[in-house]
Amino acid sequence: MDQEEMMARADWLAVLARAPQAAMEAALSGVTTGPVVWIRPAGIGMVMLEGRAGGTGQRFSLGQATVTRATCRAGEQIGVGYVLGHFPRRAELMALCDAALQGPSGAALMARLITPQQAAQRAARDDRARAAAATKVEFFTMARHAGARST
Template identity: 50%
Template sequence: MTNESLDTSNAPRKRWLAVLARADTPALEQAAAALGELPPLEHVRPSEPGMVMLRGRVGGTGDAFNLGEATVTRCALRVGAGALGVGYALGRDKRKAELIALFDALLQDPARQASIQRDVVDMLAGEQAARRDAAGRSAAASKVEFFTMVRGEA
């Protein structure tokens, strides 16, 4: 089995986890409140902060090196008898990791996936893209063009 086959089978889940991880907690809370009544939640791994080592590469292609550490909070929970959802959030926000795990578990349910994908993930992804575009336009507006004048020989 190649890495490419692993990437294609988990691509939708990777996308929704990335979108959920970039979302802020109030937006996730609001989306969770709109879900209505849920089956009981079983905390397989309660939210807990920990550390991860960040790795970097010089120029993106050089040898890997340890850049530093970052705090990450993780959670794993099961909604009813459904799939296991996992959530990882940068920082110490336990509630955010729990909400990510909740949505991950619900998105693995074929009966709920389309509606949650449309109403939560796609909406959050659109908001995140708009913020990225606005930041890009703001940076481009302050771009300075430099030029060099070459002095001729006299």
């Protein structure tokens, strides 16, 4: 897998991690992936979240989060699914979608699932940004007159 394919896969995995379960189930109906073998059935675990002071400073442990993961082999492709929270079916669907996107039906699934979900997620992100921007308050200070002294 070359660098461009790896970047494309990282992009669709990011979209799948946020995609609703119903959208993945609907998109997978009618997609043939070949025989599916679960290498790692859906399992729930914890991951440590790290933060950085000021966004760029020293690392610190922020806390733990629940993660559900699954790995499957569908035909010749291996698919992975990692979702934040306790969602075994979503992790399995994500793994199946990942495997299907790497196979011959990848272009159809890309058009049916990834592209619409990407647009919906971008619109939701823009809506949140607009809502946050509406609450922005500009502060300014007035300089005292140079000749005035306080006692």
